[in-house]
Amino acid sequence: MKLGVLFPPDLRASLLRHDGSENWTTGELLSLETIETEWKVWYTLLEDGPFDEAHAKVQTDGRVQKRWWARGWLPIACDGGGNGECLDLVPEARGVVGQVIYMDHEVGDRRVIAASFTDWLREQAEALEAGEYLEYHGELYTRDDAQDAAERDEMNSI
Template identity: 30%
Template sequence: MQLLNELERWLTETLPEVAADLNPGADAQTLEALQAMLPGAPLPPAFLSLYRWHDGQKMEVNSGPWYGLSFLPLDQVMQELKSWREVAESFSPLEWAEMNSGMSSTPQGYIKCEYSNPRWVPFACDWGGNYLGIDLDPDALGAPGQVINFGRDEARKIAVAPDLDAFLAWMLTELKAGNVNIREEEDGGRSFNTLRPEKYHFLDSLAVMFPAK
């Protein structure tokens, strides 16, 4: 919880509107309902801690704590899992193979080269079909619970960190180093992105920060 509390302090001091938008922590029943959707793939302790800390956002502001990506509450996490499973089932085996053929992993061998996977569990989203989440079905060199990008526009999947704690530590290091771009937007809200690289979507920033090898 130390890393999560550090992030909350940073948000309270720097983006108080985002800190105020966080929900109370999730209850055990809701976490159990999510686990029931993932038989044989136990949710990592760091993921459980994340949602005991806060069950996502109220979505009353346009920015989120993950460099602007929204923090999904568990009911929405479960809805996204259900929706993506329905998408996968709508394709024929040949169509699915064609979809998978355009996918890649950075580093190679860490993430299965698939368009989607029922054990990719999102915790952050851009509301355009793209996510940051944990991978409970890694490829041969990956680690269960590794943090990855995936979604409609994310053909190159990136293993950003081996687990959520490592991701939080990485992000806090970036924030403390001043890698922050907060902008006043025309709607009166504030956006939150990386300064290095200066992109306007965190998943685009990750593509630069973790180049293909």
């Protein structure tokens, strides 16, 4: 099954250059293969109907569709627990095609976190350059989480 969507030029360029990263600020920056896999999972769930009642529970500011999931949302990053960022190709009238949205799979939080994929990447790079994330044992953590992990490791080694 093909996704049937045209990827925006900035996402396409990123995939051609890097094709994702397993070590990303929000978990994993998805490869083309993983975007397709994740999209198919959400699409199958949508078609099977478990979201029908959940759409009413979604919280949005009017730029994102009030839906649990929409076919025009391309997963671009995930945290491994069902939450992640999606490229929104089907925004509401106040939204912008290509905006990046956060999707929480448990509570229905749907909000715009960047105006475009390029803006989102820039924000991630700026956070990395500002030292907001640290690498610890080969994984990226927020500064606080990295310090907590180091302290736990130190306590466990006593």
